[in-house]
Amino acid sequence: MDKSALFKLGYGVYIVSSLQDKKYNAQIATCINKDNLTHEYIEKSGVFGVSILEQDTPMTFIGKFGFKSGRDINKFEDTVYEIGVTGAPLITESSSAILEAKVVSKMDTGTHTMFIGEVQNCNNLSDKPALTYDYYHNVKKMKSPKTAPTYNA
Numbered sequence: 569m570d571k572s573a574l575f576k577l578g579y580g581v582y583i584v585s586s587l588q589d590k591k592y593n594a595q596i597a598t599c600i601n602k603d604n605l606t607h608e609y610i611e612k613s614g615v616f617g618v619s620i621l622e623q624d625t626p627m628t629f630i631g632k633f634g635f636k637s638g639r640d641i642n643k644f645e646d647t648v649y650e651i652g653v654t655g656a657p658l659i660t661e662s663s664s665a666i667l668e669a670k671v672v673s674k675m676d677t678g679t680h681t682m683f684i685g686e687v688q689n690c691n692n693l694s695d696k697p698a699l700t701y702d703y704y705h706n707v708k709k710m711k712s713p714k715t716a717p718t719y720n721a
């Protein structure tokens with residue numbers, strides 16, 4: 569099986585954010601790995617934010633949200649964000665749009681949980697093109713970490 573075939577599915581690269589007891593966290597994701605801190609926050613708060621990343625998002629920014637855990641660093645310390653109507657932190661930096669949702673259902677896929685959200689609010693921030701997985705892999709030549717469902721050893 570050549571898993572690189574799956575990279576041809578069109579998909580965006582997003583930041584998913586959530587909170588617990590006024591502490592904020594976020595990670596790059598489509599569905600959420602059960603070991604990640606963001607998973608714990610979404611389970612407990614029942615809300616999450618999504619930031620649609622711009623194509624020219626700096627790799628250092630992706631490094632912070634996609635390769636580091638909120639268990640080790642405070643990712644919000646030097647990040648531009650606002651608090652949404654759900655209370656979820658919404659990252660506005662390098663993002664062309666933001667949305668926030670409350671969890672109405674979820675699906676256990678083994679390693680990951682797919683949270684189904686009902687959108688409570690959303691806004692446009694710029695008209696810049698969105699960062700897609702195709703651009704991420706083939707133009708930026710970046711890899712996915714082991715916790716990402718798109719990881720290919």
Ligand SMILES: Cc1cc2nc3c(=O)[nH]c(=O)nc-3n(C[C@H](O)[C@H](O)[C@H](O)COP(=O)(O)O)c2cc1C
Nearest residue numbers: 595596597598601604605606634636637638715716
């Ligand atoms: C391009 C890219 C895609 C990713 N996709 C996912 C994903 O879909 N699900 C996931 O759980 N982690 C994904 N990750 C990895 C998480 O962002 C990473 O494990 C992060 O450090 C988790 O942070 P946390 O522990 O603070 O929640 C992805 C990372 C990158 C760079």
